[in-house]
Amino acid sequence: MTETVPSTNDPVVVTGLGATTPLGGDVATFWTNLLAGRSGVAKLTEEWAEPLAVRIGARMSVDPATVLPRVQARRLDRAEQAAIVAADQAWEDAGFKGTSEENGLDPARVAVVIGTGIGGVTSLMDQHDIILAKGPSKVSPLLIPMNMPNGPAAYVGLRVGARAGVHTPVSACASGAEAIAYGLDLIQLDRADIVVVGGTEACMHPLTISGFAQMRAMSTRNDEPERASRPYDKNRDGFVLGEGAGVLVLERLSHAQARGHQPYAVLGGAAMTADSHDIVQPDPEGSGQARAAKTAIERSGIAFSDVVHVNAHATSTPAGDMAEAYWIADLLGEQTIVSGTKSMTGHLLGAAGAIESIATVLSVQNDVIPPTINLDDAEDGLSVDVPREARKATVTAALNDSFGFGGHNAALLFHKL
C-alpha cells in the first residue's frame, strides 16, 4: 500500500472557523477567554444534579436554542443545535452564505464530517421519561432524527447543501479530531473540494454524568467548580464534563485562492491509530498516541523542530495526562510549549478535538499559546513547558492530540502557510 502524499504546493487549508463553547458562543469570544485563562465550569443548578456525586459542568455560555429560530430549535437535539450554530459561523467565516449551490459550488463536491461521542442522548432520555409517564402514543415523532448520532452532520449537510457525502465518526473523545482527519482524506483523495468538519456534544444528563462518575473518571471538586479541571496538577481528580461544538471549513489552497479567500493555516497532516490495549485505560506507554503524532508530522513534511506547540488532550484524569506529557517530551523535546484547553472548557468529549483544533489554528495564525489554568503544583516528572499564562511565541507548526475511550488516538498537524 502506498500512502497518499499531500501535494505540498497545494496543501489543504483551513478557511472558516465556528464554535459555541463554555467560554463563548462564537470563536472570537472563545479565543479571548481562552487567552485570559477564564474557566467555563460552574455548579449544575438543576434539581436533578442534587443527588449526584458530580454536580459541576461546563455548559455552553450561549444557549444554542436562543440563536436559532424557535421552531427549528424545538425539532433539534441540543447537540444538533450546537453543531448548526458552529457550522453557520464557520460557513459564513469561509465566505459563504446559503447553500453550496447558491455560492456557485457544485454540491456533489461538498462534504460534511461532524463527529460526536454520544449524539442526542438527552432527547432519548426525555422521551424515555414520556413513554414511562404517558405511554408510547406520546413519544415524539422527532425522537429518531434528534437522537441519531449522525443527526448533527446530516442537518449541517442539509444546511450547506452537501452531496459529496455526510459522515459521522464516533470514537468517544477522539470523534471531533477524527472528523477533521477524515475531512483531510476526502480532499486528498479528491472526493470533495470543500469539507465542513468538526464535532459536537451536549450530553449533560444525570445518567451520563453518573455513568462517567461511576467509572471514577470525573472530578468531584463540587465546591470549587472553576478549579476542578486541572491537567498536570498533582491534585487533579478527573475530568469535568463540557458541552458545545466546533466546526472548520477545509479546502485546497488553490480553491481558496481562486475565490479570493485568505486561509488561517494549513492542515498539513493527520493520523489515527488504535491502542488495542484496554477498553478505557490509555496505554501507559502512550505508544499509540505517539505514533499518531509522529505520523501526522511526517505526513505534513514539517520538521519536528518546527512543531513548537502541542494543544494536548490533557483531560485532568490521573492516568491520562502524564502518559501524553512523557511522549511529547520524548518525541518533540522538553522545550515544547503545551497547553491544556480542558482546564478552562472542561471536556467536550466528541467536540473537544474540534474546539481544540480551532485554538491550535489560532495559535499558529496569531503566534500566541493559551495558558493552562489550575496548575498550582505540577506533577512530578512533568518536563514539558506548560505556561500558566498566555505565551507569545512563533508558532511555525502545532499539533492537536485527541484520544478516546476505546483506544482511539488522533493527531492533527497545523502549520503556517
Place this chain on the structure above:
Amino acid sequence: MASTEEILAGLAEILNEVADVAPEDVSVEKSFTDDLDVDSLSMVEVAMAAEEKFGVKIPDEELPKLKTVGDAVSYIESNHS
C-alpha cells in the same frame, strides 16, 4: 363542545407552536403540506397535539386523509367527545 371557530383557533395555535405557521395563514381551504409547509413528522405532532386538545383519537389510517385544515376541523367536529 367546541365550536368550529374554536377548533380552527386551536389548530392555528398548534400549527404555530409546531411548525411556525402564522395564525392568520390558517383557514379551512389551506393544505397542510402544500400551503402551510407542514412536513410529515410535524403532521404527526399536530395530530398528537390535536388529540390532546380536543379529546379525539386520530387513527393512523385517518391522518393521511386530513389534507386541509378544513378536513381536520370536520374530523374533530364529528369525533370529539
